[in-house]
Amino acid sequence: MISQSWKCEGCGFVTVGLFPPEHCPRCTADRSSFQKDYEFKFPEEEIGGVIAACFKVSYGLYMISSREGEKVNGQICNTLFQVTADPPRFAVAINHDNLTHEFMEKSGVFAVSILGVNDHRIVRRFGYRSGRDFDKFKGIPVITGRTDCPVYRDAIGYIECEILTDKTVDAGTHSVFIGDLVGGKVLRDEEPMTYSYFRETKDKQ
Numbered sequence: 001m002i003s004q005s006w007k008c009e010g011c012g013f014v015t016v017g018l019f020p021p022e023h024c025p026r027c028t029a030d031r032s033s034f035q036k037d038y039e040f041k042f043p044e045e046e047i048g049g050v051i052a053a054c055f056k057v058s059y060g061l062y063m064i065s066s067r068e069g070e071k072v073n074g075q076i077c078n079t080l081f082q083v084t085a086d087p088p089r090f091a092v093a094i095n096h097d098n099l100t101h102e103f104m105e106k107s108g109v110f111a112v113s114i115l116g117v118n119d120h121r122i123v124r125r126f127g128y129r130s131g132r133d134f135d136k137f138k139g140i141p142v143i144t145g146r147t148d149c150p151v152y153r154d155a156i157g158y159i160e161c162e163i164l165t166d167k168t169v170d171a172g173t174h175s176v177f178i179g180d181l182v183g184g185k186v187l188r189d190e191e192p193m194t195y196s197y198f199r200e201t202k203d204k205q
């Protein structure tokens, strides 16, 4: 039996199951507002194990920033990785709806503040609310490098990239941006934050 994911056309809420829920838990719309979003390619009874395996994939945790003219914004991401060493090239998956996505498309550049193991405060500030609602960088100490994107001054380091627009991949909800490395620096000596460490410790902070 194949399990499915269902999207509420009213508010965008996504849930998993063989059938859509009777009511949307977010906006209370009834079952008819749910459309099939994606059909998993494995049997429903394996979902728990498959998801558990997915959480064994390890990631870092970063603050990606970009700009539009004088305006700046940033968000948290765990999906950054180096694609090739020669040329030095990075990829990152960013949700289409995010303000950071809009700024990255417009400016063609992004910076990556590499967070330290104690940077929970930055994850909370940049990872849960959009810069469309408030100025995330207000009161945050920043430096700028070659791309003019703001970098968290107390990060353990940063890198900067220029996006290769012809290589951006539309992956459904997210774009995978690929960028060539144009700068970077180590700022202080601390262990980098990982996604799994953040998940383990976020409620204890």
Ligand SMILES: Cc1cc2nc3c(=O)[nH]c(=O)nc-3n(C[C@H](O)[C@H](O)[C@H](O)COP(=O)(O)O)c2cc1C
Pocket (backbone or CB within 6 Å): 061, 073, 074, 075, 076, 077, 078, 079, 080, 093, 094, 095, 097, 098, 099, 100, 101, 123, 126, 127, 128, 129, 130, 131, 132, 174, 195, 198
């Ligand atoms: C631990 C964590 C990891 C995240 N990873 C990603 C990611 O890889 N890609 C992404 O698009 N959003 C990711 N997010 C969500 C964005 O940071 C979040 O939606 C943010 O509010 C978007 O802000 P913006 O609209 O100001 O750009 C992550 C959030 C957290 C807390």
